[in-house]
Amino acid sequence: MSDESQPYIYADNAATTPLSPAALQAMMPYLTTEFGNPGGIHRIAKAAAQALEVARAKMAEHLGANAHELYFTSGGSESDNWVLHGAVERYRDRFGTTAPTCIITSVIEHHAILHACDALERDGVRIVLLPVDEMGHVRVDDLERALVDAREASHAAGIDAPGCALVSIMLANNEVGTIEDIPALAARAHTHGVPMHTDAVQAVGHIPVDVDALGVDALSLSAHKFHGPRGVGALYLRESFSIPPFIEGGAQERGMRAGTENVAGAIGMEAALAEALDGLDDRRTRVAQLRDRLVQHVLDTCPDVHYTGDPDSGRRLPSIASFAIRDVDGELLVVLFDRAGVAAATGSACSTGSTDPSHVAVALGIDDPAWARGTLRLSLADDVCDADIDALCERVPRCIKRARLMSGSCAV
Incomplete structure (x- = not known):
């Protein structure tokens, strides 16, 4: 359900970023x-x-x-x-x-x-x-x-x-x-x-x-x-x-x-x-640390979730946390995130009962439809703070659990 009293967290910065003042x-x-x-x-x-x-x-x-x-x-x-x-x-x-x-x-x-x-x-x-x-x-x-x-x-x-x-x-x-x-x-x-x-x-x-x-x-x-x-x-x-x-x-x-x-x-x-x-190195380190805290919480609290991409911070963009989630429809998950006050993205799309998996997920070997149709990307803002991560740690597992319960209508 939507909670308009909670601050909306924009976690789709890899798609576009707000214009700098x-x-x-x-x-x-x-x-x-x-x-x-x-x-x-x-x-x-x-x-x-x-x-x-x-x-x-x-x-x-x-x-x-x-x-x-x-x-x-x-x-x-x-x-x-x-x-x-x-x-x-x-x-x-x-x-x-x-x-x-x-x-x-x-x-x-x-x-x-x-x-x-x-x-x-x-x-x-x-x-x-x-x-x-x-x-x-x-x-x-x-x-x-x-x-x-x-x-x-x-x-x-x-x-x-x-x-x-x-x-x-x-x-x-x-x-x-x-x-x-x-x-x-x-x-x-x-x-x-x-x-x-x-x-x-x-x-x-x-x-x-x-x-x-x-x-x-x-x-x-x-x-x-x-x-x-x-x-x-x-x-x-x-x-x-x-x-x-x-x-x-x-x-x-x-x-x-x-x-x-x-x-x-x-x-x-x-x-x-x-x-x-200006200050890029310090910002990279801070954002990566906050991202890693979020990733670890998701992996610890959500079964059947795989962290995708290179886990080494030195070989990964600091802001991107990406997952493959078993038995979840990615598009439905993004809708639930939006209702929960989080802007996110998926690499798959559900249309008329069929799922087209992300070409990146398939290339990484995630070709089982039970996994490939449930990709999720959270791309954090440069000014992300501890409070944002706290909110994501609460909302992300809740939305994943709800999406699992609802994904049967879009199953392969």
Whole structure:
């Protein structure tokens, strides 16, 4: 039952975060008085253009990049699509349109990657989906085998080329929070002459992200995952990794992405990231400790609950607690959480009596429908406190118990 007297706890921060007051304050002039189009040549336009470039330089600095390597986009999905399609076009320009080529990615990627790969597959690109272990890690040896296979396929066609246009592996998984060993994967891709991209949408602002330390040639991010505005993100492209424009029509973003720039959004994104990085290490430690207290309580009080992802805090996003729960329908569970005053998420959905399990859960080996249809993700806020965890420790077991009693109507 709903209890309106209790404070509502937002535990779905991996989906989106509330806009930071600092970001809003930074944006306000560019939503009101400083409204110029940065493509013009008069003083109002020039002021907007200057502000945009200051935001670009600061964003690049936050990522360990150069300003000319950063392109503003509408968010992570656009950035992912741009780099995948662009990498294939780049490869075909170098080795010919008939050259066999593939994209190597993983089975647990965000659908922005997976669906873009589906489109590329229809265009003749071979898509290689690497498996993961039971904690969600991509293995370097699996990548090595895929890279060797790609080169051999190219040589079999009489073309001296890597056979792979891009390796794209996410930095941190959005469902279970597992952090991938991107430096090792990037190094292995580079030994085969293949560029490396990482979807860092879930990671930026939550763990340190430096493009040189990661060794990547491209990186995607989205502002609304770290208290920036929705509808703005960025794509980092290393200077040595050039791809064709994604949107034609104008000279914006140095001719790489047409369309009047979202000046307010870019400025808000930089302000939010600067705030997120201030005191990041201490905040990571505090949030992870509170998350671990919640996880332990759930495991101690709820039978047939499995903690998913890597349990090592050093290899997991600090804010994400994820579970597979036996004999529970995930969608029903989320509804019960909402009624109990908690915003949560599930990786499965119940529709007309059938359950479509999370592709991430299945990839982790949770393929028994009794478990796979009951995935739960609680993603904690940066300012989560002991009182919030106390409330979650009371509400989560209660909702799981109630969901078990009610899940028969949506059973497989």
